[in-house]
Amino acid sequence: MSQTLLSTANYKGTRDFYPEDMKIRNWMFSVMRSVVQRFGYLEYDGPILEYFELYKAKSGEEIEKQLYNFYDKGNRHVAIRPEMTPTLARMVAAKLRELPKPIRWFSIPNLWRYEAPGHGRLREHWQLNVDLFGINAWTAELEIIQIACEILFAFGASPEDFRVTFSSRKILNQFLKNSLNLNQKNEHDVAKLLDKKNKISKEEFETQIIPLLPNKQKDLDLLYKFLSSSINNISDIHGITKEVLEEVQTFYKAIQSLGLDRTVFFDPSIIRGFDYYTGFIFEIFDTNPINKRSLYGGGRYDNLVGLFSNEQISGIGFGLGDVTLLNFLQTHKLIPSFQSQKGVFLGFLGESTYFPALSIASQIRQAGILCETNLESNLKFGKLIQQAERKNYRYMLILGENEMQNKKVILKDLSNGTQTEFHQNEIIEKLKSLEL
Amino acid sequence: MSQTLLSTANYKGTRDFYPEDMKIRNWMFSVMRSVVQRFGYLEYDGPILEYFELYKAKSGEEIEKQLYNFYDKGNRHVAIRPEMTPTLARMVAAKLRELPKPIRWFSIPNLWRYEAPGHGRLREHWQLNVDLFGINAWTAELEIIQIACEILFAFGASPEDFRVTFSSRKILNQFLKNSLNLNQKNEHDVAKLLDKKNKISKEEFETQIIPLLPNKQKDLDLLYKFLSSSINNISDIHGITKEVLEEVQTFYKAIQSLGLDRTVFFDPSIIRGFDYYTGFIFEIFDTNPINKRSLYGGGRYDNLVGLFSNEQISGIGFGLGDVTLLNFLQTHKLIPSFQSQKGVFLGFLGESTYFPALSIASQIRQAGILCETNLESNLKFGKLIQQAERKNYRYMLILGENEMQNKKVILKDLSNGTQTEFHQNEIIEKLKSLEL
Numbered sequence: 001m002s003q004t005l006l007s008t009a010n011y012k013g014t015r016d017f018y019p020e021d022m023k024i025r026n027w028m029f030s031v032m033r034s035v036v037q038r039f040g041y042l043e044y045d046g047p048i049l050e051y052f053e054l055y056k057a058k059s060g061e062e063i064e065k066q067l068y069n070f071y072d073k074g075n076r077h078v079a080i081r082p083e084m085t086p087t088l089a090r091m092v093a094a095k096l097r098e099l100p101k102p103i104r105w106f107s108i109p110n111l112w113r114y115e116a117p118g119h120g121r122l123r124e125h126w127q128l129n130v131d132l133f134g135i136n137a138w139t140a141e142l143e144i145i146q147i148a149c150e151i152l153f154a155f156g157a158s159p160e161d162f163r164v165t166f167s168s169r170k171i172l173n174q175f176l177k178n179s180l181n182l183n184q185k186n187e188h189d190v191a192k193l194l195d196k197k198n199k200i201s202k203e204e205f206e207t208q209i210i211p212l213l214p215n216k217q218k219d220l221d222l223l224y225k226f227l228s229s230s231i232n233n234i235s236d237i238h239g240i241t242k243e244v245l246e247e248v249q250t251f252y253k254a255i256q257s258l259g260l261d262r263t264v265f266f267d268p269s270i271i272r273g274f275d276y277y278t279g280f281i282f283e284i285f286d287t288n289p290i291n292k293r294s295l296y297g298g299g300r301y302d303n304l305v306g307l308f309s310n311e312q313i314s315g316i317g318f319g320l321g322d323v324t325l326l327n328f329l330q331t332h333k334l335i336p337s338f339q340s341q342k343g344v345f346l347g348f349l350g351e352s353t354y355f356p357a358l359s360i361a362s363q364i365r366q367a368g369i370l371c372e373t374n375l376e377s378n379l380k381f382g383k384l385i386q387q388a389e390r391k392n393y394r395y396m397l398i399l400g401e402n403e404m405q406n407k408k409v410i411l412k413d414l415s416n417g418t419q420t421e422f423h424q425n426e427i428i429e430k431l432k433s434l435e436l
Numbered sequence: 437m438s439q440t441l442l443s444t445a446n447y448k449g450t451r452d453f454y455p456e457d458m459k460i461r462n463w464m465f466s467v468m469r470s471v472v473q474r475f476g477y478l479e480y481d482g483p484i485l486e487y488f489e490l491y492k493a494k495s496g497e498e499i500e501k502q503l504y505n506f507y508d509k510g511n512r513h514v515a516i517r518p519e520m521t522p523t524l525a526r527m528v529a530a531k532l533r534e535l536p537k538p539i540r541w542f543s544i545p546n547l548w549r550y551e552a553p554g555h556g557r558l559r560e561h562w563q564l565n566v567d568l569f570g571i572n573a574w575t576a577e578l579e580i581i582q583i584a585c586e587i588l589f590a591f592g593a594s595p596e597d598f599r600v601t602f603s604s605r606k607i608l609n610q611f612l613k614n615s616l617n618l619n620q621k622n623e624h625d626v627a628k629l630l631d632k633k634n635k636i637s638k639e640e641f642e643t644q645i646i647p648l649l650p651n652k653q654k655d656l657d658l659l660y661k662f663l664s665s666s667i668n669n670i671s672d673i674h675g676i677t678k679e680v681l682e683e684v685q686t687f688y689k690a691i692q693s694l695g696l697d698r699t700v701f702f703d704p705s706i707i708r709g710f711d712y713y714t715g716f717i718f719e720i721f722d723t724n725p726i727n728k729r730s731l732y733g734g735g736r737y738d739n740l741v742g743l744f745s746n747e748q749i750s751g752i753g754f755g756l757g758d759v760t761l762l763n764f765l766q767t768h769k770l771i772p773s774f775q776s777q778k779g780v781f782l783g784f785l786g787e788s789t790y791f792p793a794l795s796i797a798s799q800i801r802q803a804g805i806l807c808e809t810n811l812e813s814n815l816k817f818g819k820l821i822q823q824a825e826r827k828n829y830r831y832m833l834i835l836g837e838n839e840m841q842n843k844k845v846i847l848k849d850l851s852n853g854t855q856t857e858f859h860q861n862e863i864i865e866k867l868k869s870l871e872l
Contacts, residue, residue: 040808372476
């Protein structure tokens with residue numbers, strides 16, 4: 001053992017989950033789980049280490065900069081997963097034929113990225129991943145958007161607390177190709193610029209984009225017109241096929257039918273950074289002026305399973321990070337108090353009451369109620385109360401030698417100090433009525 | 437994107453959790469959680485990466501061989517956690533003063549060891565960790581043993597399905613020092629040999645141990661007598677102090693009082709490999725002849741927090757691995773079937789029924805019942821049934837155009853083909869009566 005004391009600091013960019021933090025995390029995960037499970041989604045998980053190859057194949061060599069990658073003791077190049085999608089695609093590809101379709105899956109993995117920790121950006125975070133494979137139709141899009149909204153509703157958010165914007169990659173692609181007549185190279189560069197438009201100044205944006213446009217200012221005006229189009233006037237833009245227009249219009253009608261049109265809006269300016277989206281895309285924003293940021297998003301991808309298999313299956317999904325969600329819930333004051341400890345603290349006084357107390361504790365636990373006891377028989381009454389109070393119990397059972405002899409017990413409400421005494425036979429019934 | 441297909445194999449020594457595996461894992465974790473929570477234990481978690489230093493300080497430089505350790509991009513030496521105890525000790529040390537005592541904590545982390553995968557040994561596994569800090573008395577030992585037993589009982593094990601053996605490091609230490617008169621070096625070597633006694637032949641054991649014993653065969657006989665002592669005749673061994681004898685005897689009486697004496701036995705031959713146990717130790721064995729192996733164990737350790745802090749706090753705890761537990765549950769046929777999918781599959785036929793079906797699905801989910809639907813409106817009846825059957829639903833609701841017009845719905849029991857038709861107002865009530 002080393003002689004100098006070690007630091008108690010955790011590794012940079014990570015969090016220790018003390019019980020009070022873990023209660024919030026477990027609550028968040030259980031709300032998310034219950035929503036997606038009610039839609040019939042099944043939970044899966046994979047190992048936290050994958051071969052480096054997986055991430056390189058999906059994102060290119062440059063992903064290495066953001067990865068926790070290393071060589072294991074058998075010289076295999078591995079990485080701690082930075083995202084769940086490659087693992088998901090691998091698992092789906094491995095059993096593509098036998099899995100019942102459509103595949104509805106979710107997972108809440110922890111993910112690692114080597115980046116400078118900052119507001120909402122940590123090196124380790126958790127992320128709900130919801131994916132649907134095998135249906136290439138807007139009904140799948142609708143289900144995914146519905147789930148994305150229902151999750152925030154389940155946390156208590158109102159339809160005005162957030163805003164979902166959607167578009168389709170096909171609209172953007174057709175606009176760039178048919179309306180602006182861009183070649184493939186410029187199409188890609190313009191899309192990349194549009195993706196970072198909100199992170200740079202208007203001037204910077206225009207300086208960079210104009211050289212890429214054949215008709216300069218005229219095209220720029222057209223581009224601005226496109227970006228600010230609504231679902232009603234997007235058809236005024238020439239070059240977008242009727243088929244693609246109908247797709248988004250039908251989808252929007254469905255949003256109206258579900259009564260989600262206070263929350264969900266068409267917005268051709270959204271891009272989503274990932275190169276792999278091929279159709280529908282969406283992004284969810286916090287509407288609170290002090291936290292006006294992208295919360296999460298997703299879309300349709302067609303090529304992922306293709307890394308592993310010659311078979312094709314279309315997928316759509318989204319990922320919701322726990323840090324971003326926590327910020328949203330804090331901003332909107334949606335986190336309940338977990339201060340008060342559920343269950344009952346059973347305090348015994350004096351050595352002879354120890355075994356009778358253990359027996360009562362067992363009965364209470366058998367009834368499914370949490371029961372914690374002291375473990376020292378020489379505690380004074382005041383110390384006993386203090387122990388229960390420091391652990392934030394509201395209710396306490398007290399068994400002293402007098403009570404033991406009379407087969408009684410005292411129930412104390414620590415929030416106001418009131419006490420009642422009753423027969424030990426009545427304990428379960430009394431505790432059940434308190435809904436602990 | 438790469439052109440050659442990637443392998444769908446996961447990293448060696450790990451598991452993919454497909455939904456059918458994940459159901460079992462979630463069930464195992466929820467049973468464990470509910471038991472320990474009922475004793476008042478609070479869940480915590482830490483990051484999966486810690487500084488290498490932590491493991492070196494606890495286990496020495498040689499731990500490196502078993503670790504997934506590497507240098508991050510900022511040249512920090514880190515390791516994926518091989519066990520939870522150093523993280524636990526770090527977290528407790530960081531808030532030692534403010535945490536209410538006694539500290540009752542648990543966690544179910546995934547852990548990584550670089551070792552040859554084999555039966556019950558994987559590179560990634562999960563482990564329930566239960567720890568109690570701040571009570572240095574046999575009442576804490578009793579609570580920990582009780583929890584260790586209650587977990588297996590909660591899985592449906594009977595008192596004869598497993599055997600808990602306990603002893604105290606103090607007994608062994610006193611025996612080696614006072615009865616065999618060993619010096620410190622030989623004491624350590626004999627303890628190490630005793631720890632691996634069951635893994636080597638009797639001959640090999642004796643060949644190695646005799647040179648370490650001052651009185652050779654006479655000491656060996658005494659050693660065997662010690663190792664086979666029961667709670668009733670351990671006092672016949674000279675050299676063990678009255679105080680230590682009373683400790684184990686008092687503890688055993690408590691075991692009898694709790695009615696655990698069909699399951700819990702004193703056995704001075706148990707050692708537990710870890711160097712850090714300082715008092716009470718225990719180990720749990722499967723009694724099934726085909727899986728007669730150690731399941732899990734734990735004990736009292738006094739020095740852990742000392743790596744980080746000059747303050748002292750005594751701890752006791754155990755760790756239960758998910759692979760070992762799964763083997764036990766399989767051997768004893770204690771895993772329920774998760775084959776049948778809970779909830780209801782709502783199938784709609786024809787395009788016009790889609791929105792009415794979505795609305796019914798929402799109502800069902802609002803009532804807390806899982807409802808999965810098809811997403812293609814052109815499915816034939818037979819295909820619809822097949823989709824529900826392949827997903828293992830027992831119950832299916834069917835909404836065709838006829839039913840829609842009459843505000844009716846059909847409920848089909850896929851296990852026997854029976855169908856009933858009723859008004860859509862009755863759906864929730866009917867489904868609730870099926871306890872989905």
